[in-house]
């Protein structure tokens with residue numbers, strides 16, 4: 001291979017590897033406070049950055065995580081988010097936070113975060129938590145957690161938390177992305193818009209179409 005072609009080859013390799021980056025990039029500066037208005041801004045990682053000289057403490061601040069979310073919904077849980085959408089200073093920093101409230105016997109239903117590992121701490125109450133490993137094992141790794149206990153949900157794996165106590169429970173969790181994303185399994189599979197054909201779901205779940213239609217009715221928007 002001639003040296004000119006080798007340089008082209010290396011450039012293509014570098015380009016290909018940058019296109020398949022699967023996690024938030026390392027920040028290339030101290031911070032990059034996200035702004036909506038691109039006036040005098042630089043485009044980085046999907047958000048425009050504010051001129052760093054104009055950054056203020058409020059760009060890195062959020063209040064209200066002492067206030068419980070309303071858990072009077074069918075699942076009996078509520079996730080209050082503190083990611084780049086609420087704290088623009090998190091842009092490019094690869095981290096975020098949630099507060100999760102659980103009614104007695106409330107459930108944070110099976111879901112995955114496509115872009116983040118999660119480390120959860122129980123502040124109050126007791127939670128039965130677990131995640132399932134990928135194919136072909138699909139092993140459930142689960143545990144009952146109490147006040148002060150910490151548990152890790154690895155990136156991308158389906159996981160849940162269920163309040164097994166008679167009292168409300170509260171947990172906080174750190175996530176390794178400024179924008180972890182959430183895919184709630186039941187909502188994605190049975191509540192997509194437009195719906196996935198019941199022929200597909202009946203075959204996938206090996207049940208009668210009537211069962212699929214019932215589930216779709218529960219989750220359709």
Ligand SMILES: *[C@@H]1O[C@H](CO)[C@@H](O)[C@H](O)[C@H]1NC(C)=O
Nearest residue numbers: 068069070071072073078079
């Ligand atoms: C979560 O709680 C907030 C604050 O009380 C409320 O506005 C929101 O509708 C709740 N979400 C769900 C899914 O119940």
